[in-house]
Amino acid sequence: MISSPPIFCLDSIRFKSILEISSLQLGAEPVTAVLGPSGSGKTTLLKLLNRLLSPDSGTVKYQNKDVSEYDPVELRRRVVMLGQTAVLFPGSVRDNLVVGLRFHGRTPPGDDVLNHKLELMGLQLELDRLPASLSGGELARLALARALLLEPEVLLLDEPTSSLDDSTANRVVRHAVEGAAQQNTRVIMVTHSEAIAAEYAQTSVRLRHGQVQLAVSPDAHNPNEEGSA
């Protein structure tokens, strides 16, 4: 696997009583997993990376530049995040696919591109239909397609599978990772599933009570250690 310098560097981070990280590097590999029980600060960590939250103290650097020196919206266009529950915006499947591009002020592509994106996510949907009746797994993949259409440098996935059963969750993550790899988008993904981390991530970071327990490098990562959480 290609390993490069980490794209995120965190130093002496403190966020309320939720997170306390003295030093952490992230994103050197195509896919990084952030593991840990609920309430361990995983989501908070992710939101610090694209400045949806700002730390009380310490610095977060993206590409060697403090995130507070970026325009926050500009940063989030390069480091796109998907929340735990897929958000539906008003309108059809098409509207929901292109809403991110519209947020960026970009012109949406033609239907063939949109259909292709949906197919890559394993979805076959009429672009004109309303998405209200989609299943949880379909919604998660629709949100994923929406995010990948933006072709971000980094995709932050916040437990995109928390409401899904194991096999659906696995499928969603597989689509995310494959889709991201095709366009050179790095993935940093929060999950509580050791199995998903072991299968898709080259590096894992483990959080407990808001502190980094250990960052597992690709060499040391051993899929046979699963199930300890």
Add this chain to the structure above:
Amino acid sequence: MNGIVEIELIRLLAAYLLALGVLFLARKTGAVNEILVALLRMSVQLILVGFLLEHLLEQPNVILTLLIFLVMEVFAVHNIFRRVPLPTPPGLRRVIITSMVIGTVGSVGFFLVVIVGVEPWYAPRYFIPLGGMLIGNSMTGISLGFERLAVGIRDNSAKIEGALMLGATVHGAAHSYAVAAFRAAIMPTVNAMMGMGVVFLPGMMTGQILSGSSPITAIRYQIAIMLGIFAAVALTVYLMTTFGYRCYFNHAAQLRLPVSEGRNTLS
């Protein structure tokens, strides 16, 4: 037919009897105390303001006139915050107050100087009742707009954060809630214009006709005041919603729901 039939004091008491009769009907609804307080306040406030206006009309005084306008303004702003028991993010109070002042002072000034053209500009006979109408309607509009804005942003916080995560600007993520709040807040005024003259005769026009003005004069005033009210409401609410929704975001374009909502965005 000059002047109006004076309501004698004894007949006024009969009107109170009517209200007490209604109170009797409402005795089991639990609203009796509230109605009593409202009746009492209405009576005392109107008697006081009646004597005050009587005095002011005899001796027009710019400072006293402006002071009364200020009191109405303060009362209106106070009422907005009392009527909408929702937490305000930092800066929104200032936006609401500024919108009220700019919107009402601007439209009252325009109305008096350009439309009615009174001399002197502070002539209390015009300044106070017209100012009161514009402030009162703006107050209702802003209360409604503020409530819609706060509830809209609170109930759609996941959607707004989802938009920010995708790289939306604050405008892209939340401006639609400001637009919705504006629409909701001006609807009562719009509906009032729709029904005016057919469903009901507006109060000011009725008053003028009762006091002996010709209906043609009365409708001229009514049309002018309705346009003034619409302008005041639209202007105050527009300012409030346009600048108000940004108060829910900080300088880093992060959604900041007011604390007592209890639903923050942490993991």
